[in-house]
Amino acid sequence: MPGKTETDYKTLTDEELILLFQQEDVKAFNELVNRYKDRLVNFIFRYTGNKEESEDLAQDTFLRLYKSKHLYVEIAKFSTWFYTIALNLTRTYMNKKNKMKTTSISNYYDDEEKDYELTSGxxxxxxxxxxxxxxxxxxxxxxxxxxxxxxxxxxxxxxxxxxxxxxxxxxxxxxxxxxxxxxxxxxxxxxxxxxxxxxxxxx
Amino acid sequence: MSDEEKYLEIREKLKSLETIKASSNFTNNLHLKIVEEEALRRNAHIKKYDDEKGGFLRNFLSNKQYPWLIPAVGFTMVIFFVFYVTYVNVDIEQLEKSGSSNGLTDESKTADNNSGLKNYESKNLSDLKNSIDNLPKENSENFKSQSYTDQGNFKGRELKNENKNYQSKQDLSLIETDKPNVTSADNKVYTSEKTVEKSKSVNEPDAEDNTKEKDMKLTELGKSKNPVESGTDVRSESFLPDDKTEKIMHMKLDKIDKTGLENILDKIGR
Known part of the structure; x- marks a missing residue:
């Protein structure tokens, strides 16, 4: 919205900001990033236990928001919609990570009786x-x-x-x-x- | 005791956990990712557009908006092909046949034209002969003797050269222009005409001297170039057309051909 200052954006609700962003107002998007980045990184960090991964996933979530802004419908709270995106991305990432890091020791040590399935996650x-x-x-x-x-x-x-x-x-x-x-x-x-x-x- | 109160201790522990904050370059990295994503999207769009662009056939065959267009165009093409095979080819054959028949008629026409030309020539010759016959007897005798000597002693070509000299002096040129494609027989006639003209100008002294000198020259030439000695026939030599007549003949033939062609074209047009 042209002519709006930063303080104006801070007074707006999340839903108003996303509606502005749907009208190609990038400042509204920046305000949403400022509001949610710490909360989102904290949420993902508690889920994954890794700071770098949590930041990457948080950025991917904001990127998804940037690309799919038109999918938001006003009937839901913005935070609910946004956390849903974050949770889905984090779940997908963790599933992939677990699949990649699950190793069967029995493949390397066939002679031994023990058959450990270690998950590093x-x-x-x-x-x-x-x-x-x-x-x-x-x-x-x-x-x-x-x-x-x-x-x-x-x-x-x-x-x-x-x-x-x-x-x-x-x-x-x-x-x-x-x-x-x-x-x-x-x-x-x-x-x-x-x-x-x-x-x-x-x- | 509610569930919230039951797990109050664990809840407090979880709430007391330090809040993890985003790094200082989080926003910058995010903007970089957005820019990269935009560039990728743009490239993908361009690539997709290029792929979609394709050629005429690809666009035509992948036309989902009007799927009936392909069989419709195919059907019309088949109809055009059948029309071409049945009608256009037959017309061409008919034209070829008619053209060949027209050619034959034109040949006959050209033959007719040639016969007409011959008639015209023969008519002119007969007129000339009549004019010769109407001349006084002495002159005609001179003419006969002269023509005899011409035929007997000289070659046709030499005689023609001599005739050219006469033409400059007398009105023979008129006769020649009237009859451009005369044959050897005409040449003979010309010579006789010249003699006729000579006989007309007997009264003139200069003309008489000239004729005498030329007769002398001709007799000398006749002696040296006897047809028996030279081994050539006067008539065969006289059949060779000179340059003027050849050109005129070609012009006439061209005219005849053009008219014949025009007739053919007219018939094709009909």
Missing amino acids: YILPDDSANAATEGEIIQNAISSLNPKFREVIILRDIQDLDYEEISKITSLPLGTVKSRINRGRECLKEMLESLHKSKTKKQ
């Missing part, structure tokens, strides 16, 4: 016991969670979205979302307790 709680800070411990615990619990817990307890919005983002019924959140919290609690116990034993 997840950090085992025992390995994370040596982590320096509590934040890293929690992050390792989150990363080791089942993806279907992980994504709902991040959206609810880290991104602070309500149940309905999470339900829309994940395309799951509200009850399923709530149960998954509770089950995820339970798993996380157990993991963190076991980590604390092992830590105290070592000390």
